[in-house]
Amino acid sequence: MKHLLDIGDLDAAAIVHLLDLTDHMVEINRRPMPKVPALRGKTVVNLFFEDSTRTRTSFDTAARRLSADVMNFAVSSSSVNKGESLRDTIETITAMGVDAFVVRHSSSGAPTLITRWTNASIVNAGDGWHQHPTQALLDCYTIRTALQRPTGFDGLRIAIVGDVKHSRVARSDVQAFTALGAHVTLVAPPTLLPPDTSGWPVDVSHDLDALLPDLDVVYLLRMQRERMRDALVPSLREYTARYGLTPERAARLAPHALVMHPGPMNRGVEMAVDPAELPGSVVLQQVTNGVAVRMAVLFELLGSGSDLPADTETGTRP
Numbered sequence: 001m002k003h004l005l006d007i008g009d010l011d012a013a014a015i016v017h018l019l020d021l022t023d024h025m026v027e028i029n030r031r032p033m034p035k036v037p038a039l040r041g042k043t044v045v046n047l048f049f050e051d052s053t054r055t056r057t058s059f060d061t062a063a064r065r066l067s068a069d070v071m072n073f074a075v076s077s078s079s080v081n082k083g084e085s086l087r088d089t090i091e092t093i094t095a096m097g098v099d100a101f102v103v104r105h106s107s108s109g110a111p112t113l114i115t116r117w118t119n120a121s122i123v124n125a126g127d128g129w130h131q132h133p134t135q136a137l138l139d140c141y142t143i144r145t146a147l148q149r150p151t152g153f154d155g156l157r158i159a160i161v162g163d164v165k166h167s168r169v170a171r172s173d174v175q176a177f178t179a180l181g182a183h184v185t186l187v188a189p190p191t192l193l194p195p196d197t198s199g200w201p202v203d204v205s206h207d208l209d210a211l212l213p214d215l216d217v218v219y220l221l222r223m224q225r226e227r228m229r230d231a232l233v234p235s236l237r238e239y240t241a242r243y244g245l246t247p248e249r250a251a252r253l254a255p256h257a258l259v260m261h262p263g264p265m266n267r268g269v270e271m272a273v274d275p276a277e278l279p280g281s282v283v284l285q286q287v288t289n290g291v292a293v294r295m296a297v298l299f300e301l302l303g304s305g306s307d308l309p310a311d312t313e314t315g316t317r318p
């Protein structure tokens with residue numbers, strides 16, 4: 001694997017392979033000194049053209065735990081603001097000697113375009129409405145560990161609720177969850193669904209209440225108000241009344257059901273309950289797992305495969 005651009009490029013076996021590798025990274029992260037020399041001498045550049053705190057710091061932490069050198073380019077302080085083109089930015093940084101770019105961009109397809117201008121590996125950290133493959137992997141990892149499904153999601157019922165239309169997380173998660181065998185239902189008002197979902201391997205519903213008791217996972221999406229040009233819901237209060245996770249709805253979930261959210265969360269809108277008070281909430285596990293999944297991806301792209309230090313207890317290598 002040279003790049004990670006689109007979760008659709010990975011089949012079920014490739015996803016499971018990365019999740020297995022993530023198990024080893026979780027073990028490393030639990031050590032008193034959570035750092036290994038696997039990517040010593042490699043340079044990873046975080047190039048974020050869109051605001052992000054959690055994804056950028058997650059990639060940053062992941063690269064450092066593998067001992068890579070990390071450069072962070074925030075676009076607000078870069079020459080992009082002096083009119084430099086994306087191509088010139090990439091070629092200039094490549095000339096400094098770089099092994100991977102982690103790219104977030106508001107335009108769909110930007111990470112794929114960049115592969116033409118550099119020989120470094122590209123990791124898509126979110127492009128427009130299109131893809132967010134490491135989010136899909138960390139979500140799969142979180143479900144797999146929390147529901148003890150090491151080999152696949154056959155029979156799992158997952159609802160993805162809310163602003164599907166603007167969501168690269170929804171597009172990526174649908175592909176990954178269904179590749180692993182889950183049954184996915186999109187739940188949203190018609191204005192927050194893509195215009196045509198006929199090619200999507202999902203069911204569509206406008207009635208969250210009817211589905212609740214049968215769900216294994218309820219995945220709430222952020223209302224992406226910065227991407228909306230028009231008012232797509234009458235009011236946020238009305239949205240919450242029909243599609244938000246209220247205390248009454250949370251009480252109707254099965255005892256084992258998981259509640260997930262990619263963050264950042266609009267408290268009181270998608271979630272009208274405090275996730276800390278929900279037994280099924282794995283929102284913080286998603287964040288923790290994000291670091292381990294990104295370590296696995298960087299190691300897969302840049303590691304030689306043999307230099308991941310052995311598990312101190314079992315002596316096994318991935």
Ligand code: NCD
Binds near residue numbers: 054221264
């Ligand atoms: C997601 C994103 O940026 O696509 N968040 C994230 O990666 N932390 C989801 C979102 O912004 O709603």
